[in-house]
Amino acid sequence: SSLAFDTLFAEGQRRYLEYLSSQARTWIKQMPKPEVDLIEGLSPTLAVGQGRYEFFSRGTIATYTDIYDFLALLFATIGEQHSPTTRKRLIRYSRQEMVNLILKDYPIGTRIQLLAPIKLQRENAHQAIARLQQMGFIRLKIQDEEWTSESPLPPAESIAQLDAVIDRLEMKEGIRERLATSIETALDLSQGILKIQEGKTGSIRYLTEIYVCPETSLAFAPLEPIDFNFNSPRGACPICKGLGGQEEVKGDFLFEDPQSSLIEQTRLVLDEIPKKIAAPFLQILQLFLENKGIQEETAVEKISPPIFEQFLYGSSQVFELTTESERLKTTWQGFIPFLNRLLQDKKTKGTLSQMPFVEWKTCSICLGARLKPKSLARLIKGKNIDQFCQLTVSELIEEMKNWHFSGKEDLISKEILPAIHTRLNFLKQVGLGYLQLNRQGKTLSDGEAQRIQLASQIGAKLSGLIYILDEPSLGLHRQDIQYLQQVIQELKQLGNTIVMVEHERGLISQADYIVELGPGAGQKGGYITFQGTYSELLKDKNSLTGQWLSGIKEFPPPPRRKFRKKELIVKNASLHNLKNFSVNIPLGCLVGFCGVSGSGKSTLVLDLIGNQIRQYLAHSSTSSTLEGFESIKRLVIGEKRAERFSARSIPATYVDLM
Numbered sequence: 001s002s003l004a005f006d007t008l009f010a011e012g013q014r015r016y017l018e019y020l021s022s023q024a025r026t027w028i029k030q031m032p033k034p035e036v037d038l039i040e041g042l043s044p045t046l047a048v049g050q051g052r053y054e055f056f057s058r059g060t061i062a063t064y065t066d067i068y069d070f071l072a073l074l075f076a077t078i079g080e081q082h083s084p085t086t087r088k089r090l091i092r093y094s095r096q097e098m099v100n101l102i103l104k105d106y107p108i109g110t111r112i113q114l115l116a117p118i119k120l121q122r123e124n125a126h127q128a129i130a131r132l133q134q135m136g137f138i139r140l141k142i143q144d145e146e147w148t149s150e151s152p153l154p155p156a157e158s159i160a161q162l163d164a165v166i167d168r169l170e171m172k173e174g175i176r177e178r179l180a181t182s183i184e185t186a187l188d189l190s191q192g193i194l195k196i197q198e199g200k201t202g203s204i205r206y207l208t209e210i211y212v213c214p215e216t217s218l219a220f221a222p223l224e225p226i227d228f229n230f231n232s233p234r235g236a237c238p239i240c241k242g243l244g245g246q247e248e249v250k251g252d253f254l255f256e257d258p259q260s261s262l263i264e265q266t267r268l269v270l271d272e273i274p275k276k277i278a279a280p281f282l283q284i285l286q287l288f289l290e291n292k293g294i295q296e297e298t299a300v301e302k303i304s305p306p307i308f309e310q311f312l313y314g315s316s317q318v319f320e321l322t323t324e325s326e327r328l329k330t331t332w333q334g335f336i337p338f339l340n341r342l343l344q345d346k347k348t349k350g351t352l353s354q355m356p357f358v359e360w361k362t363c364s365i366c367l368g369a370r371l372k373p374k375s376l377a378r379l380i381k382g383k384n385i386d387q388f389c390q391l392t393v394s395e396l397i398e399e400m401k402n403w404h405f406s407g408k409e410d411l412i413s414k415e416i417l418p419a420i421h422t423r424l425n426f427l428k429q430v431g432l433g434y435l436q437l438n439r440q441g442k443t444l445s446d447g448e449a450q451r452i453q454l455a456s457q458i459g460a461k462l463s464g465l466i467y468i469l470d471e472p473s474l475g476l477h478r479q480d481i482q483y484l485q486q487v488i489q490e491l492k493q494l495g496n497t498i499v500m501v502e503h504e505r506g507l508i509s510q511a512d513y514i515v516e517l518g519p520g521a522g523q524k525g526g527y528i529t530f531q532g533t534y535s536e537l538l539k540d541k542n543s544l545t546g547q548w549l550s551g552i553k554e555f556p557p558p559p560r561r562k563f564r565k566k567e568l569i570v571k572n573a574s575l576h577n578l579k580n581f582s583v584n585i586p587l588g589c590l591v592g593f594c595g596v597s598g599s600g601k602s603t604l605v606l607d608l609i610g611n612q613i614r615q616y617l618a619h620s621s622t623s624s625t626l627e628g629f630e631s632i633k634r635l636v637i638g639e640k641r642a643e644r645f646s647a648r649s650i651p652a653t654y655v656d657l658m
Contacts, residue, residue: 001501003517004470004499005468005470006034007034007035009468010031010033010034011033011036011042011045012044014034015044016044016045043464044464044466045467046457046462046465046466046468047468047469048453048457048472058230058231058243059440059441060389060441061427061432061436061437061438061441061452064441064452064456065423065427065452065456066419066456067420068228068389069225070416070420071385071388071420072225072229072385073225074380074412074413074417074420075228075380075384075385076223076378078408078409078413079223079380080379080380081211081223081377081378082377082378082379083213083377084218084373084374084377086213088213090212090213091208092208092210092211093207093208093209094209095180095187095209098194098207098209099179099180099183101207102183103175103176103179106198108171108172108173109171110171111168111169111170111171111198111199112169112171112196112198112199113165113167113197114166114167114169114182114183114186114195114196115141115163115165115166115186115194115195115196115197116163116186116193116194116195117161117162117190117195118132119191120159120162124156124157126156129162133149137164137166137189139164139165140162140164140165141163142154142159142162143159144163164186164190166182167185169182187209191210191219192208192209192212193208193210193212193219194206194208210222220374223374223375223378227374227375228371228375228385230244230371235371235375236370236371236372237369237370237371237372238365238372239366240363240365240366240370242370244369244370245363246343246360246361246363247353247361248340248343248358248359248360249339249340249343249357249358250359258301259300259301261296261298262299262300263286263296265300266282266285269355269357270282272352272355273352274348277342284330285335288311288315288317292307294307310332310334311334311335312336313334313337314331314333315332316331317331318330343358354611354615369384370386371386381402381403389436389437390436390437390438391436392434392435392436393424393427393428393435393437394428396424397421397425397428397433400420400424403417422459423455423459426455426456427455429455430451430454430483430484430486430487431479431483431596432448432598444598445598445601448598450475450484451487454472454484454487455487457491458490458491464496465496465497466497466499467497467499468500469488469498469499469501469502471501471502472488473502473507475597476597477594477595477596477597479596480596480597481504481506481507482506484507485506485510488500488510489510508537508545508549512533513532513533515528516528516530516537516543516545517529519544529544530542530543530545530546538550561589561590566586566587566588566628567586567587568584568585568586568609568626568629569585569626569628570583570584570585570608570626571624571626571627572624573608575603575607575608576603576607577599577603578600578603578604578608585609587628587632593605608625608626612626613629613635616629617632617634617635
């Protein structure tokens with residue numbers, strides 16, 4: 001790793017930065033020159049680090065691979081807009097399309113009126129009429145009745161509909177220029193809506209250059225790709241802020257022991273919260289309980305339902321609170337609203353989120369889709385962008401095979417769809433066709449994250465680079481190694497050089513050239529002990545790696561131990577990939593969970609079993625999915641992710657030796 005990253009990669013990055021201007025380099029952290037005399041033939045370097053990729057908390061597979069960006073562009077350009085309330089399709093026209101449509105649909109000799117509907121939200125009808133007259137529009141329509149300045153003016157409150165008559169014309173040859181000018185005037189005056197009426201009292205038709213629902217009068221401008229971005233205020237659902245929901249407190253899980261004191265159980269919950277936040281709350285709680293005649297030792301089951309409801313959700317009654325410096329008047333806000341507010345605070349959210357009484361609640365507006373209603377009302381082939389992201393990679397590939405467009409939509413889609421197809425096929429090629437595109441990146445296994453990271457590099461189609469990989473096989477099943485081998489071959493075929501630090505037999509055997517460092521670690525290492533091909537490595541008796549790969553050295557079989565009778569019982573496991581199964585796990589022995597990357601090993605062991613045991617040890621909480629953990633006294637989770645050492649940390653301080 002020192003040779004690959006601290007020398008080759010560092011020097012490649014340093015040389016790249018030297019080509020930037022001095023002003024640009026001031027904004028970039030400078031890399032020190034590695035301790036090396038000379039490196040020749042070094043191309044630009046790109047490193048893919050070891051272990052789990054740090055996904056953004058909002059990131060999904062679709063966003064990380066850029067598939068979502070291309071889908072957003074596709075929906076913004078060729079999607080069909082529907083009303084968020086009525087679900088009916090809305091159509092808008094360009095000004096030139098309106099001219100062509102009127103010339104086509106109204107035969108020669110037809111008399112029509114071009115009207116501009118006037119919105120009356122910001123001014124009353126009389127003010128609007130006066131403004132139109134000052135602009136030169138003397139012929140108007142009030143409640144579909146023609147009106148001129150010589151006619152009496154109805155009361156302002158009785159006028160709900162007002163139109164300005166822009167032009168009256170008879171369809172004939174050579175009228176295009178006059179028609180275009182009148183349409184432009186009407187659209188500018190009405191903010192994008194044109195009203196066409198045959199004769200004086202004939203049928204009425206609306207044409208718009210913005211999206212307007214005729215039933216609800218809801219209007220909005222054409223959508224852009226950013227309107228489909230749930231990480232932007234332009235596109236994010238206003239309620240859940242683009243998260244798809246939020247964590248909330250389950251009231252029925254707060255007090256599982258009805259025979260214990262209410263105040264004791266409340267303090268137990270607040271133990272994890274900073275005292276400066278919890279102390280004032282407990283003071284107000286004492287005032288509330290005193291006012292209701294409840295003693296500190298009173299059990300939950302002895303409190304009447306109406307008072308317990310007020311305790312949970314609040315009361316409008318005013319209490320006087322005395323602090324060290326002042327006397328305040330306040331109300332009892334309720335225990336659950338108080339905890340929900342702390343869940344939105346970054347300082348306390350991390351602690352409270354681990355509590356057994358906190359659950360994820362899907363947003364009631366977007367139903368977990370994260371976007372505003374108008375963005376979700378944009379459809380392609382009857383589905384919105386979130387519905388496509390709910391599909392797996394393989395399902396979306398099959399779905400897109402049936403997409404056929406015509407005209408302008410066909411021209412636009414031919415520029416966008418190939419980019420989506422390419423990225424989807426790369427994901428399927430590396431064995432990730434089963435993943436849903438809206439799957440959060442932080443829920444992926446290490447093997448899945450590693451392959452997505454490498455597949456995105458193939459999608460970029462860069463060539464002439466040196467890719468430096470640090471143990472890309474980390475956490476991968478043998479079956480997944482073959483997918484990784486395909487990715488590495490793809491990168492090589494694009495004209496790149498792959499420098500890989502690796503211990504896995506299959507990847508070492510695939511290498512065209514092998515360099516071994518050793519012979520030991522630390523002060524005993526740092527020398528080149530072998531360089532050559534894989535077949536030469538197996539024959540080299542001085543190579544420690546060659547001896548293990550050739551079978552000269554091997555591990556003795558471990559001794560077998562008897563199982564204890566105690567078991568950990570998992571019932572109906574259904575988190576993430578887990579398909580509602582049950583399993584018995586013997587205690588007091590070494591238990592291994594194996595399977596391909598993404599099969600649910602980490603979900604079962606860490607997210608389900610680990611979290612349930614942690615909650616039991618911290619809060620003595622029971623679980624419907626786990627039994628038999630009463631004999632467990634302590635939980636230690638040792639993950640393979642790199643520990644975050646502080647700048648002052650040394651091995652002696654980390655292991656408490658100091």
